[in-house]
């Protein structure tokens with residue numbers, strides 16, 4: 409999560425009765441860390457599961473539970489609390505509350521707030537699978553969607569009641585991601601983005617191999633930013649220890665050849681290709697079938713190498729290439745190497761960074777190289793840079809990519 413990506417956003421976080429209330433403590437922490445102002449409103453039932461004291465401590469604001477709360481000077485809590493809101497998020501949203509929303513009922517503070525709102529409404533359902541599958545619930549959810557309400561989740565899996573199925577609330581982190589995506593400008597709506605990320609691993613024998621220090625963080629941050637910008641995102645990832653960004657389709661590979669093949673299988677569908685992976689330039693021509701052992705005379709092993717395919721150059725060479733973006737991680741002379749690389753790989757845009765010095769770090773400094781010149785983006789964390797970069801890419805998309 410980027411620091412302060414929700415800065416300036418005012419959220420009313422409405423909690424209704426359900427065991428998933430425990431997840432909202434963590435969600436509130438994430439939203440506050442993301443820069444949002446969080447005004448918690450709880451139904452009477454929600455206070456049976458978690459106390460307003462906990463929610464007040466985490467949100468840093470007084471919690472409201474009653475329409476008749478004397479703390480609101482004009483006694484119009486249902487209007488005042490949502491007046492500045494950029495969205496109301498109902499999490500967890502119980503079966504009962506979805507039914508009330510679908511019918512426009514207003515018999516407590518939270519339901520009245522929803523009816524009186526002048527901002528988007530997001531609901532995060534949480535219930536037992538039978539309650540979720542109940543035709544009345546499904547009817548209500550369809551009605552809410554038709555009314556323009558965003559329904560986030562639900563998830564599938566083990567439930568507090570001991571059953572397994574659809575209905576459990578998205579985890580706090582996934583809910584945060586969905587809320588952050590909701591607010592991101594949809595600069596890539598309808599676009600399909602294919603990315604590579606991470607290192608590759610070129611085996612020498614069944615236990616050893618050659619790899620590099622790329623963490624995959626920049627590529628994963630870009631995949632997340634592209635998804636939030638409304639794109640369909642396919643991420644081809646080398647071996648990295650990172651969670652898949654929410655809503656992104658991920659394909660794991662090991663070697664450069666596998667990464668190349670995965671990209672070539674999918675590239676025809678892509679409007680944009682971003683090669684962020686640190687791809688091994690060479691692989692050994694014969695991978696030993698068995699572990700290479702020390703010999704009695706201690707002779708050193710020797711390997712001969714063959715060149716790997718250049719994935720980015722292969723994409724750029726296609727008859728109808730997507731808008732192709734390369735990355736260059738250099739340890740020096742960035743301007744010279746990056747522009748040379750852009751021309752050699754024949755891509756319209758190449759992103760240069762002092763990569764070997766920033767592998768694994770959360771901060772980065774990047775420069776855009778293109779025929780028209782050079783653009784420097786201010787140093788920032790990788791998530792912020794990723795958002796800025798997606799905006800830069802969106803600006804540069806040729807019209808032809810609209811009709812690919």
Ligand code: CTP
Pocket residue numbers: 604664683684685686687688689716717718719720721733734735736737749
């Ligand atoms: N790249 C690729 N396939 C390769 C090598 C590189 O797709 N086999 C892509 C990378 O994902 C990156 C860009 O090409 O977008 C530049 O990668 P880099 O390793 O810096 O370039 P190389 O051509 O390998 O140049 P060198 O190692 O000589 O610096």
